[in-house]
Amino acid sequence: MRAAVAVAQSMEDPLAGLSLEEVATPQAQPGWTRIRVRAASLNPHDIWTLRGVGHPAERIPMVLGCDGAGVTDAGDDVVIHPVLGDPNRGGGDVTFDPRRALLTETVNGALAEYVLVPDSCVVPKPEWLSFEDAATLGIVWGTAYRMLFTRARLRAGDRVLVQGASGGVGSAAISLARAAGARVFATARTQAKRDFALAVGAHEVFESGARLPERVDVVVDTVGEATWGHSLRSLQPGGTIVTCGATTGNMPPAELNRIFFQQLSVVGSTGSTRSEFEALIRFLGAAGIRPHIDSVLPFDEVRSGFQRLIDGDVRGKLVVSAPDAPR
Template sequence: MFAVYATAPSPDDPLAALEIGDRPEPEVPDGWVAVSVKAASLNMHDLWTLRGVGIKAERFPMILGCDGAGVLADGTEVVLHSVIGDPAWAGDETLDPTRTLLTEKHQGSFADTVIVPARNALPKPEGLSFAEAACMGTAWLTAYRMLFVKSGLRPGQTMLVQGASGGVSTALIELGKAAGLRVWVTGRTEEKRALATELGAHAVFESGARLPEKVDGVFETVGKATWSHSMRALKPGGIIVVSGSTSGPDPSADLQRLFFLQLRVVGSTMGTRDELADLLRFCDTAGIKPRIGAEMPFKQARDGFQQMLDGETAGKIVFTG
């Protein structure tokens, strides 16, 4: 079958490991289902896989793609949940020490067919296209968990999103606006800040700019480049929710500010199947549509990877069959 896959870990030149071609048809174990993929979205996780981060060398070649939407053999339209854990695990599956994502142990969604446990194929809302639904499983689910499960923020409070154009950031802007929060956003360029305004941000600022007032919560996916600004932006008792560190994993902790102002720093990773189901319902009932910055055929996947590598995103990058 046709697939977009990584041939081997390539830490310094990730696109050198990217291949577009044929891979074997998957076998479907008991309790799993085959999904005919109609659309799949690109995540930073796919670039990390190409670099060999979070995946053992013996797992290559590995079909890329955590997210997707498609059709089951009986015609049911579904959205993929990419967190795969121990079926016997009870509770939050993101805390299961044996959990894994598609592309870490199991082949991913950038292919004609992907197999997942039956519980990982959720019904697609009629109000979302396949391309829109394909954005939900990683970036949008991460944003949903950060905002509604981890932050504790209430409608009317002020949230700051560090970074204006990535998949998680654009999702946070749309979800925060729909939930009645005041959404502030930083962006490196005028184009990225304009995108945030278009998505519903109430105010936008240059990266590192002094804000008019302190905020109740900051949403961090950038890390080292924005960390000190995030710490300075918070009200006493405020919270930073962190789900990534694209600019580096070693921010200065600023411990004196942390304890003196009683700030809180909370980590957040992906989300649960139930949270994805809630996110899909919320988007459907509220009429929320994910921002798709670029949509292209799977055969042009290298172009999409290059855009993400260069930081030239304006929403989600989606591949279609």
């Protein structure tokens, strides 16, 4: 089958290690489900893999694609919950399993004709959700849901700031927080991206680093060094900053005096549990929210899609059709 494979790693030139090539088709085995992929989506995680960040060289080659949706050998339409692990090792929460992994970290991903995943990762796809929409949910929407509702304990009426509004996690967080009854502020670097943030649910939008009309209860920050100081300054005393990523660097000044004096909570978040993921899908259905798809690309354009992600030139999600989909 055709697949998009990480065959080498380079910090400076990550796409040099990306190869669209023939690989062996996975065979069904007990405890695992084979899915014929209908759509997959692109995530910065794949670029970290290609850069060699958080992905050891001995796990190369690896088929990329942390997110996907398709049809099982039994004929069921499904979406992948891409967190692999044992909830029992995590005290009942798979994201706390010290050995948990995302799809593509230990197991081949969904940028291929077929993907083989543990049965526990297979979630029924409702009919109202297209394969393309479903393929965007596993990483960014699942993560945004857990960040807001489990880790930051968002409540209706809270004020929320979302940094990096046009990104996958950022735009999902805006829509979810708005639908949950929060007042949502968002920052983005260009006017076009700020307009996008308004379209997906932000009440007010600002340039990165701008002073807000009032302080907020929760900040969603996936950007890291470029926004961290502004995030801390924007919080109410007692507020919470929740982070799941550090696109611009992971070593901002800690500003401990601000954290203790304002009694701020700094909370990390990664992925989602299966029950959070299922609740997310019910929430999208109940609230009428649909994922924000920038474009659906043919499989042969995976490379240019990743380049757009690197360039920061995406609003919401880039989806890729299966390699054997008609053009």
